[in-house]
Amino acid sequence: MPTAVITGATAGIGAAFVRPLRDRGYDLVVVARDGDRLRRQVPGAEVIAADLSTTEGCAVVEARLERGVDLVVNNAGRGLSKAFDESTLHEQLGLLDLNVRSVLRLTHAALPPMLAQGSGAIVNISSVAGFSAGVRGATYSASKAWVTNFTESLDLQYRHRGVRALAVCPGFTRTEFHDRAEMDMSAIPSRLWLTAEQVVQTALRDLDRGRTVSVAGPQYKVIVGATKLLPTAARRRASAVVRRRLT
Ligand SMILES: NC(=O)c1ccc[n+]([C@@H]2O[C@H](COP(=O)([O-])OP(=O)(O)OC[C@H]3O[C@@H](n4cnc5c(N)ncnc54)[C@H](OP(=O)(O)O)[C@@H]3O)[C@@H](O)[C@H]2O)c1
16 A cells, blocks of 8 residues: 655644545555644554654654655645744744755655655645745745745656655635634635635645646636736735735
C-alpha cells in the first residue's frame, strides 16, 4: 500500500485530505501537536504528535520520511493577526519556522527516497496571499510566496525523475485558522469563502492533471489571473482596498 503523510491533519484543510487519500488506497501517517485529537479523528493511522515549529518536532517526522513515503502533504501552517510592528520577533520567527522552515525540512527528508524509487509527490499548502503584498502582517504572505516558488522549483527540477510537486493556493477557507490567529473575518463577503473539501478536491484533481499550482474556486481563479496580469501599481491599489476592508 502507498503511504501518505499529512501534517496538520486534525482540522481544516489537512483533515479534509484524510478521506480522499484513504479512498485512493493510502496508508496514512498524520502529524499535529495534539496526538489525542489525531488518534480520535483519524483512527487506524500512524500518529506523530510533534510541534513542527521546533527543530525537535521536525526531526521526529523527518526520521519517518527518510524511511520512504509516497506522498507528503505539508499543510500545517499559521497566520498572525497583528501588524508587523505590533508583534514580537518571537511570533514572527515562529510563523516562519512553521510555514517555511518545516516545509523545507520535511521536503528535504522525503525527497531522496522518492527519487531513489522514481516516484512520489509533495503537496505544499500555500495561499493566494502569496501572489501579492500582505494586507495585514508582512510575513504570512511572504512565507506563502516562498512556499509557491519553492514548490514550482521542485516540480521543475524533479518531475523528469518521477517526483511531482504541487502548490495548493487556497483563498479564504472556513477552518479553525482565523480563530486561532484571532482574526476578525466578519468583513469578508460570503462569496469569497471556500470549504476545505472544495480546496482538497481541486488539489487532487490538479495533481492528477499534472498541474504545478492549484487554485480552487472560480472567484479565486479570476483574482489570481488578474493579479498576474495587472501592473504593480494597480495590484497595490487593489491590495490597499482589501486592506481598508480588513483593518
Ligand atoms: N483557512 C484559510 O483561509 C487558508 C487560506 C489559505 C491558506 N491556508 C493554509 O492552509 C493550511 C492549513 O490551514 P487550515 O486553515 O486548515 O488551518 P487550521 O484549521 O487552523 O488547522 C491547522 C492544523 O495544523 C496543525 N498545526 C498548527 N500548528 C502546528 C504546529 N506548530 N505543529 C504541527 N501541527 C500544527 C493543527 O493541529 P494542532 O493544533 O494539534 O497542532 C491543525 O491540525 C495552512 O498552511 C494555511 O496557511 C489557509
